[in-house]
Structures are given as structure tokens and as C-alpha cells.
Amino acid sequence: MALNKMFGAIRGRAPSQKLARISSQMQSPSSLRSFCAAAKEMTVRDALNSAIDEEMSADSKVYLMGEEVGEYQGAYKISKGLLQKFGPDRVLDTPITEAGFTGIGVGSAFYGLKPIVEFMTFNFAMQAIDHIINSAAKTNYMSAGQISVPIVFRGPNGAAAGVAAQHSQCFAAWYGSCPGLKVLSPYSAEDARGLLKAAIRDPDPVVFLENEILYGEAFPVSAEVLDPSFVLPIGKAKIEREGTDVTVTAFSKMVGYALKAAEILEKEGINVEVINLRSIRPLDRATINQSVRKTNRLVTVEEGWPQHGIGAEICTSVVEESFDYLDAPVERITGADVPMPYAANLERMAVPQIEDIVRAVKRACSRSARGK
Amino acid sequence: MASCHAPQASFFPQISPPFSADTSSSPIVSCRFPCRYASLQVSSPSSGTFVPRAEEKTKTERNIFACAATASRLVAEKPAPTKKKTTITKEEGLVLYEDMVLGRSFEDMCAQMYYRGKMFGFVHLYNGQEAVSTGFIKCLKEGDFVCSTYRDHVHALSKGVPARSVMSELFGKATGVCRGQGGSMHMFSKEHGVLGGFAFIGEGIPVATGAAFKSKYEKEVLKNDKVDAVSVAFFGDGTCNNGQFFECLNMAALWKLPIIFVVENNLWAIGMSHIRATSDPNIWKKGPAFGIPGVHVDGMDVLKVREVAIEAIARARRGDGPTLVECETYRFRGHSLADPDELPEKAHYAARDPILALKKYLLQHNLADENELKSIQTRIDEVLEDAVDFAEASPLPPRSQLLENVFADPKGFGIGPDGRYRCEDPSFTAGTAQV
Numbered sequence A: 001m002a003l004n005k006m007f008g009a010i011r012g013r014a015p016s017q018k019l020a021r022i023s024s025q026m027q028s029p030s031s032l033r034s035f036c037a038a039a040k041e042m043t044v045r046d047a048l049n050s051a052i053d054e055e056m057s058a059d060s061k062v063y064l065m066g067e068e069v070g071e072y073q074g075a076y077k078i079s080k081g082l083l084q085k086f087g088p089d090r091v092l093d094t095p096i097t098e099a100g101f102t103g104i105g106v107g108s109a110f111y112g113l114k115p116i117v118e119f120m121t122f123n124f125a126m127q128a129i130d131h132i133i134n135s136a137a138k139t140n141y142m143s144a145g146q147i148s149v150p151i152v153f154r155g156p157n158g159a160a161a162g163v164a165a166q167h168s169q170c171f172a173a174w175y176g177s178c179p180g181l182k183v184l185s186p187y188s189a190e191d192a193r194g195l196l197k198a199a200i201r202d203p204d205p206v207v208f209l210e211n212e213i214l215y216g217e218a219f220p221v222s223a224e225v226l227d228p229s230f231v232l233p234i235g236k237a238k239i240e241r242e243g244t245d246v247t248v249t250a251f252s253k254m255v256g257y258a259l260k261a262a263e264i265l266e267k268e269g270i271n272v273e274v275i276n277l278r279s280i281r282p283l284d285r286a287t288i289n290q291s292v293r294k295t296n297r298l299v300t301v302e303e304g305w306p307q308h309g310i311g312a313e314i315c316t317s318v319v320e321e322s323f324d325y326l327d328a329p330v331e332r333i334t335g336a337d338v339p340m341p342y343a344a345n346l347e348r349m350a351v352p353q354i355e356d357i358v359r360a361v362k363r364a365c366s367r368s369a370r371g372k
Numbered sequence B: 001m002a003s004c005h006a007p008q009a010s011f012f013p014q015i016s017p018p019f020s021a022d023t024s025s026s027p028i029v030s031c032r033f034p035c036r037y038a039s040l041q042v043s044s045p046s047s048g049t050f051v052p053r054a055e056e057k058t059k060t061e062r063n064i065f066a067c068a069a070t071a072s073r074l075v076a077e078k079p080a081p082t083k084k085k086t087t088i089t090k091e092e093g094l095v096l097y098e099d100m101v102l103g104r105s106f107e108d109m110c111a112q113m114y115y116r117g118k119m120f121g122f123v124h125l126y127n128g129q130e131a132v133s134t135g136f137i138k139c140l141k142e143g144d145f146v147c148s149t150y151r152d153h154v155h156a157l158s159k160g161v162p163a164r165s166v167m168s169e170l171f172g173k174a175t176g177v178c179r180g181q182g183g184s185m186h187m188f189s190k191e192h193g194v195l196g197g198f199a200f201i202g203e204g205i206p207v208a209t210g211a212a213f214k215s216k217y218e219k220e221v222l223k224n225d226k227v228d229a230v231s232v233a234f235f236g237d238g239t240c241n242n243g244q245f246f247e248c249l250n251m252a253a254l255w256k257l258p259i260i261f262v263v264e265n266n267l268w269a270i271g272m273s274h275i276r277a278t279s280d281p282n283i284w285k286k287g288p289a290f291g292i293p294g295v296h297v298d299g300m301d302v303l304k305v306r307e308v309a310i311e312a313i314a315r316a317r318r319g320d321g322p323t324l325v326e327c328e329t330y331r332f333r334g335h336s337l338a339d340p341d342e343l344p345e346k347a348h349y350a351a352r353d354p355i356l357a358l359k360k361y362l363l364q365h366n367l368a369d370e371n372e373l374k375s376i377q378t379r380i381d382e383v384l385e386d387a388v389d390f391a392e393a394s395p396l397p398p399r400s401q402l403l404e405n406v407f408a409d410p411k412g413f414g415i416g417p418d419g420r421y422r423c424e425d426p427s428f429t430a431g432t433a434q435v
Helices: A002-006 A015-025 A027-036 A044-058 A082-086 A098-110 A129-137 A172-176 A189-201 A253-267 A285-295 A310-325 A344-350 A354-366 B059-069 B090-115 B130-137 B153-159 B163-171 B204-220 B243-254 B302-318 B346-350 B354-364 B370-393 B399-403
Strands: A040-043 A062-066 A091-093 A114-118 A152-156 A182-184 A206-210 A218-221 A238-241 A246-250 A272-276 A279-281 A298-301 A331-333 B145-147 B231-236 B259-265 B294-298 B323-328
Touching: A040 A044, A040 A189, A044 A062, A044 A082, A044 A189, A044 A218, A062 A098, A082 A091, A098 A114, A098 A129, A098 B204, A098 B243, A129 B204, A152 A189, A172 A182, A172 A206, A172 A279, A172 A310, A182 A189, A189 A206, A189 A218, A238 A253, A246 A253, A246 A285, A246 A354, A253 A272, A253 A298, A253 A354, A272 A285, A285 A298, A285 A310, A298 A310, A298 A354, A310 A331, A331 A354, B090 B130, B090 B153, B090 B163, B090 B302, B090 B354, B090 B370, B130 B153, B130 B231, B130 B259, B130 B302, B130 B354, B145 B153, B145 B204, B153 B163, B163 B370, B204 B231, B204 B243, B204 B259, B243 B259, B259 B302, B294 B302, B302 B323, B302 B354, B354 B370
Parallel strands: A062 A091, A062 A114, A114 A152, A152 A206, A182 A206, A246 A272, A246 A298, A298 A331, B145 B231, B231 B259, B259 B323, B294 B323
Antiparallel strands: A040 A218, A182 A279, A238 A272
């Protein structure tokens, strides 16, 4: 089937064998959860810093470039200490020329260097989006495999606090629709470390969407996560919380909100399964569908705009593959369909909150033919 | 890596226009070659007559003149030039001639094939500009990089991509240099250092700058002394108003990257005249603003281009940084094969056809005779016949090729070669796991 082909090497089997393979894959998320038997805590900022540090130490072809990454220690202090450790030849402060330096990064990656291009936020990457899409994502295809582009574009994505319309856009859907890119969005420190290391080692262009609010948040990490060779697979979602009544998918900051909503709903007798997408492209349709077939209800959560968003794609995937298993229409929670307002109360209304998730889950649970 | 250095002006006084000390008479700095900007009609009925503003002798320009006067030890100040050109050997001359003939004949064949329906889409031909491509690329070594625009067939051919591969690519066949996946505008060859082939103007400039960055990084960070690759970016006059051009001039000068920015100024960006689009049409002057030498050269004369190229490439290889070279050239055909062919200055430039000029030079200086040159043309014709036959006979890409090459590694690093997740491997935390 054409659909199977689109999912790449992860899902190369016929549909009938798919579920058997999916269920064996399902062992890994639960075993991954054992990583969270915490030995210590780590902030997302430190996780990213340590990931870049370790990858730059291991491979001298990796270098970091962006605005303020060197002497300023990083606009959000993600690259703190790296200039001192690796020197100005490998941690480059660039002028404010996104199109130019992104293109330079791509050009250097054409023949084997491994740049990490930091955007102060992904909003500024719009000035460089020509290079992300046209010269990074498409080149392996246009050159028929001769030239691959092992580059990582990273930076904060989505809404922060009070930064208004031009600093708050979520780009997951835009980049997620482009073949040739891999798009990742971590939530916890473990995600941040594992996914960034995988992204740096990956031979293809990776868009790495972080979240400014999460930078300072600390998460428990196990010893395995702290190991320098720890990587997470690209294209695999994580079941953050197992449940039986409804599936909630989210990525980045919304995972935290979904988990809190799940705790609230637990008290009301609704058992929520929370999936942390981790990977926007390739999307882990197998895990999502497997979960929906178990719970029969789906709520997607994202901060971005509704039209053509991540939730739209997940909904379609579920409708295409697990239609008979759905007991209720899919609920989509997204940011409001407006540019981000500045006023604090308006901003709060423009982004999903925990109450919105709770309400949507209840709506999904009450619209069943069977009733619960 | 970042360092400031004093702006250098035209680094090659004997090649670039000798600046007329008196600029008050003509509104534009007079050039050795009758400056076409001064002689062209530039009025446009709708927008009023363009009146070039008087050149002011600013402090910077006086400095530039001063620099030109105290020329570097590499270059001696000379009076107005004589007709004597660089001496080349017979072999070099024939190499240049053959390359230009290949470029011209190839493009003519493309036009034929296009009108017969064998090629399709956007095809942009390079007729008339061969001196620029040949003049620069034949001075490069293997391992150097070339980055171009959509007008890239001849750059690929000059760099060494076989005519067969380029022709097949244009026909969209599986034996093309990019297996038919790129097309006319996207010629990539890793083996020959051709970095594309970009449809967006200005897009190739940062990519070429990145390749130059890679050379410098390999030398300084990876401590690989054998690397001295330089990068040449070809682009047009329209691109010189684009932000990415200026961004790259800045960064290349800032980081002293081994790159040569070659402007193929053919005066027209589709139908937009360079004069109507640019506040100061002298592109070579934009280099000194960033501390890069800016050179203007007659792009219809391959020997003059070659002279500048040798100097600029040597400069880059030494580590002295970038150069901006503006080549005055012209395209004999329309912007693309789908565009109208008649341009106002065509007759004037046809008289300066680079191939005929080189032929005349070779014959005059007894470096070759008619028969040798004819046999080159015959040989090239055969090469092209063979290329067309090869392309015709080649198969179309198989259906399975549609979904190939999207990723170099579709599974991503987190999944090992055996298909299992690396993080599930009990030994993955052994501490020194090799990538």
C-alpha cells in the first residue's frame, strides 16, 4: 500500500503483520520508562548543553554556529561554556544574517562537516527557510543520493511568555510537511539529550524544535541517560502514561500539560493514556494507532494553529487506519487561530491550558454510543 | 577567526579599469572598455529617464585611488594597456578553445532537443558566456568547488561532468548525473565538486561560501594541511541586489574564506535591465565596501578572464580571502528557451563572440592552425552526437526511484543497522560506543 511505503523503513511490513510487530515494539516504551527511576535531576538546558558538548568532543567535524552562541554563552545559555572549551573556530558567533549563515552551514555540510545551526527562535528561521527547505531538505533527493546534508537546525519554537505575535509561532506543522527533513520536538531532559544526540549523528537535515519555557524545568534522569552514547530513536513516540479510556497525543510543553490533566481526570475516574510524540516527522503512526485501538478515543493537543496542524495529520492517520475502532469523533486542541496577542489574559486564551485538555477529554468520553 | 582588516580596493590595477582621476565629467567612473552603462539608452517611458548621479569623490574613493596608486608588489602600475595579452601555451590555448566549443555546441544541441520535445521544463542556456566558465573553471584543481545557478550546464561540463551525464539528466533519464531527479536547474556532482544547480538566485552563494568555510575548517580545526580547496560561486547581475549576496560578502571577508565571487553580468535579469534595477550598476565596487577587492573584467575575452582568475584563485589558496570579480558578458539567447530571444545589444556582443576571439588569437599568434581548430569542432560534434544517442537510449527512471533518496538514512541514527533501537542494546551504555 502506498501508505506503508510512505512510512519508510520502520514500517516495511504488510498491514496484517503490522500489529504483531507493533506490539513487540511496544515493549520498548515501557522498558524506557524504567529510565525514569531517578538517580538525579537535570534541567532541559543542561541536557541540551551536555548533548552538544559530548557530540562536539566525540567528533571534531561537529561545530556550532548562531547568534550569541559564543561569547554571550547562548541567548538562552544553552551553549554555556562551549566557547571556552572548544574555541572560536568551533563555536561561531555569527552576524545577524540568518539566510547567509544557514546557507553557509548547509554548504559546509554538503561535503561532510556537521554543523549545528542555532536560531534564536524558529521565527527568525523564516529568513533562512529557503535554505532549510531548498538546499538542505531537497538536496539528497535532487542529487540522487550523492550529497547528503548532516545538519541540525535547533532553537526554541512556539509561544513563550508575553513575546507577542512575531516571536510566538509554532513551526512544527510547516517543517513537518516537508519530505527530506526530520523534525523532532523533545519534552523532558531525557528526550532533549537522546534526541539531540541522535539528530547530530544523523546524516540528514534535522529540525530540532525546543521550547523556551521548558529550558529551566528539571526532570529526573537515570544513569543510562547520562551516558555519553545515549541516543533515542528518531521516529518513535513514547507512552508517557499508560491508560485505557482515552489517548491524548502531545509534544513539547503540551506533554506536561497533558500529564497534569491526566492526574486531574484520574480523580474523576477517567484513565488517560498520554503519548509524547517526540518525533513530528517521521510521525509514529504505529504507536498512535495502536493506542487508539486500545482506548477508542483520541484527543490531540498542540500549541500551533489549527488549520493543517499536527492534530489534523494525526486525526487523518487514525481515521484512515483505525476508523472502526473510534467510539467518538477525534478532538483537536490547538492554539487559537489568531496571531499571538500580547496582553497576558489574551495570551492565556490563545494557547491551550490544562482546563482545555480536561474539557476536551470529557467531551470525547461523553460522546460515545456506548456511553461510559 | 573574526578579524578586521583594512579595506583593499581593486587589487589588480593593470586589469581593472584605470580610474580616471577626473570623474566630474562623466557621471559614471570611466572604464577602459567603453563602459556600456554610459553608452546605453537607459530611459524608460513609465518611470522617467534614469539619470546617473554624479560620482562624488568621497574619502573612500580617494583612498581607493591611493591604494590603486601604491599597488601591491605583485602588480606593477602600468600606463594605459597595450593590446598584448597574457601569453599562453598552445596546449592551454587548445584546452580553452575545446572547452568553450563544447559549452557552445552543447547548448545549441539543447535548444534543438528542446524544440523537438526531448527536453522540457525550464532550460536556461549559456551561449555567449562561455569565456567566464572556461576562464575560471579551467584554472581550478580537482577538489575545488563550483556552485552555480539554474544556468549551470556549462559550469558542470567545464568542471568535468561528462556530456553524456548532463544530456541524460536533461532528458530526465536514469543515467543522468542526478539520475533524472534534478533536471536542468539542479546539476549536482559530488565527484566533480559541482554543488548545484539552484533555482533561487542568491541561494548558491551561501552554499559556496559554506564549502569555502569547510576548506578553512578542515585546515585549521581538523589540522589537515593538504586541504587547500577553493570555492567559486557563479551568479548574475540580478543576484547582486539580493540580501544573501551582501550577507556572504560580509561573512567571507570577516572569516577570510577561500572563495571567489564571480558575477556574470549579462545586463539582463529575464526582462529587467540591470540599470533599471540597481542604484549603482558597478557591481565590482561593492566588494571594497566589505573589504574585498573588486575587479571588473571583460567577460567576452577568455584570456583576460583567465588572468584575473589565476590571481584570484591564488589569493584564495594562500589564505588571503575572497575576491569579487564582475565579468562583463552577454547571453546570446533569451533567459530560458521559453523566453523571447531578441535582445537589443545582441549584435554588438555577437561581434565579441568569445570563441571567435580566441580562434583569432590562436591563429594570429600561430598557436594553432585552421585544421586543428576544425578537428576540435568535429570531435566535439561527435561527442555531442554520442551524448544525445546515449541519452535517447537510456531508460527512464524506474517507478521505485520515486521514493528513494529522500533521506540518506531513513531510519535515523536511533535505529541501528540491524533494525533494532540502539537504546535497547544492553551494551549501548558501555561508555565508549563508537558511532
